[in-house]
Amino acid sequence: MMDPMQQITAQGRNIEENSFAIIDTEMAHLYGGHQYNKDQWPVVRRAIHTTGDFEFSQLFKFSDNAMESGLSAIRHHCPIITDVTMITSGLSPRRLAQHGNQAHCFISDETVIANAIKTGGTRAVDAMRHARDLGLLDGAIVAIGNAPTALFEVLRMVQAGEVQPALIIGIPVGFVKAVESKQALIEQQQVSYIASLGRKGGSPLVVSTLHALMIEASK
Template identity: 60%
Template structure:
């Protein structure tokens, strides 16, 4: 076995050991959980990423959201994110078997020019641009930073301009982050979201990786 293979095997074992600890401690110290196995796969990986068991109380799923996400991945859906950190964080080895591609348009010259002209945010205009490209229909919208992107995605859905398979709405921060997630959870859209100011790109990546692992089963 090569060193790279050995490191991979060791890393996989560490991950499995970590999940076992989380499963044990959620029951022993936190009163268990009420998530479905597929939902728990998402929440557990969020806890693993953050070290924060509070996410077992903060995460929410619309009916069938995880199943829609799994199906979208199996169908090779595009993932459209609000920041490049999400694209960078996703493991190609998890995406490639399904032909899944991840994109962030926030640095596209057309987006920058249009946002400057509108006096808007690049994150908001990037969602508009992705909609014009047709990338959001059947795709997964992944928001970990910008509430303006999440609000624009919701607006495009409500106008009937896009029909995403899933919205992962986990923006972190102090300006409209909590409000945007609450507004998302008040809709009939397919979502994975959490309460409060917590969130961020690493949690979005964790959720997407969990969906990809489930899709591979």
């Protein structure tokens, strides 16, 4: 029976394996190695594979128990809450199905849009509040790739004791508060996190991080 975590075709598997081998070799010989342990490296390596950018070997940060928390959550069928539909669209249905995980994004929910218009805030903030009100954030993996306001709001809810996610993946891209939101994530100690510092980030990196976690959870 085919492992649903693997590429479907032999050629696809070969290309991916060769790509990872090249990354490992160049990381060792051109960059002097990396700072990550054996559990963290598959996440960072897949980010490099996704972007072609070795700078991410300096940007990714993990809380001490991030991988353990993320893998346990996936194995226990946790929901995945995202800030944009680009992330939910990019996730492999086969990988999600392996442990019964469901990905949710409420950015286009009519209630969320109406509340954001009424308050003058961002839809990303109201989307996270909507997920909270549905009881989806406790024990969830929250995955933020575009909206610093969403990340700040989840951190506020954590600090207020309103929610307790299993893991926050905070990799928003951009120029307005993206750096500050990621710094706030790594400075808090109430929830496990995976972050990538600086302005770089985005949906593809969140997708690659989630895929790495789902693959490792099935080993």
